[in-house]
Amino acid sequence: MSETVRPTPQPGILDIAPYMPGKSGKPGSNAIKLSANESPLGASPKAIAAFAAAAEKLEIYPEGTSRLLREALGEVHGVNPDSIVCGNGSDDLLHLLAQVYLGEGDEAVMNRYGFSVYPIITRATGAQIIMVDERDYCADVDALLAAVTPRTKVVWLANPNNPTGTYLNADEVARLHAGLRPDILLVIDSAYAEYVTAADYSVGLDLVGAHQNVVMVRTFSKMGLAAARIGWMVGPDHVVDAINRIRGPFNVNLPAQLAGAAATRDVAFTQALCDFNARWRDWLTAELHSNAMRVIPSQANFVMVLFDTPEIAAAAFKTLVEAGYIVREIGASYGIANGLRISIGPEAAMQGVAKVLKAFGGAQ
Numbered sequence: 001m002s003e004t005v006r007p008t009p010q011p012g013i014l015d016i017a018p019y020m021p022g023k024s025g026k027p028g029s030n031a032i033k034l035s036a037n038e039s040p041l042g043a044s045p046k047a048i049a050a051f052a053a054a055a056e057k058l059e060i061y062p063e064g065t066s067r068l069l070r071e072a073l074g075e076v077h078g079v080n081p082d083s084i085v086c087g088n089g090s091d092d093l094l095h096l097l098a099q100v101y102l103g104e105g106d107e108a109v110m111n112r113y114g115f116s117v118y119p120i121i122t123r124a125t126g127a128q129i130i131m132v133d134e135r136d137y138c139a140d141v142d143a144l145l146a147a148v149t150p151r152t153k154v155v156w157l158a159n160p161n162n163p164t165g166t167y168l169n170a171d172e173v174a175r176l177h178a179g180l181r182p183d184i185l186l187v188i189d190s191a192y193a194e195y196v197t198a199a200d201y202s203v204g205l206d207l208v209g210a211h212q213n214v215v216m217v218r219t220f221s222k223m224g225l226a227a228a229r230i231g232w233m234v235g236p237d238h239v240v241d242a243i244n245r246i247r248g249p250f251n252v253n254l255p256a257q258l259a260g261a262a263a264t265r266d267v268a269f270t271q272a273l274c275d276f277n278a279r280w281r282d283w284l285t286a287e288l289h290s291n292a293m294r295v296i297p298s299q300a301n302f303v304m305v306l307f308d309t310p311e312i313a314a315a316a317f318k319t320l321v322e323a324g325y326i327v328r329e330i331g332a333s334y335g336i337a338n339g340l341r342i343s344i345g346p347e348a349a350m351q352g353v354a355k356v357l358k359a360f361g362g363a364q
Ligand SMILES: *Cc1c(COP(=O)(O)O)cnc(C)c1O
Pocket: 088, 089, 090, 091, 092, 115, 158, 161, 162, 189, 191, 218, 219, 220, 221, 226, 229, 230, 231
């Protein structure tokens, strides 16, 4: 008997295109993955040891508030642990923020080339996402403010932004905040904060501390622990309270909590990763920038490279894949069809990518 009635998703769910992760090589291939902004230096050895030690306690539920992790974060970042909520990756927290503050009839504002998760989590609540034009691949504060309507409830801002690598300086973020009504939540997603070298950058904690409508979201994923799925956010008490009411009661698993705490305290490893990144980000930017390719200056652990046309970008992608380097196409998920996003990877990979792309550019 064929069933004609079946469960139906809420309105709008099936209009959402699924998130597209960066591609990996085929199993068994030794292709180098430069498509997901992962660490080129592995994870902190102390985090690995802590993760492994947790294998002895797998039958016990983890402490539900990630207390040890929040304490480590509080210590190293100078934040009250009570103002922190941890998540199963920062995606978990972003979803929860959307669920708490958005619903049918509401709007969330973001810059056009902002992180592709924001439209998904916004639409999942029944709210509308408003995409605002940028100025040369950088969020435009005036345009964001102009897009605010009485329906606006949330502004999503990745700073630095993925996939462009551009950032707003502290004054610009403060100006954005100052232009928002106090009932609009400004979510500052500082996923790449560790990698920023610009002196006029602020991670967002100053605004969080001074106002009732700002949260900062962070992740361990770009710092060597993508597989462990650990994110954290800092917000005012009323936001922390609301998120804690609906998050999964054990949303961060024990190995992740312990690995995250160890990684947080391993500031030498963090520094080594940042130093490595700054060096090779600058090097790759300088090597690739040419008549054939425009490299957008990045504050993150990747660079976005723009070609004259989408066809040339597709050909460059194919040439890189054939040479064993998998980078990120950003046409379908971000609408930048003439661009590729390249993660800062191991030294040999950076040398290899530069060589391949320079030869490719010369042949155009
Ligand atoms: C990678 C990324 C995240 C997601 O991180 P997870 O903690 O792995 O969920 C969030 N925001 C931005 C801007 C990112 O690039």
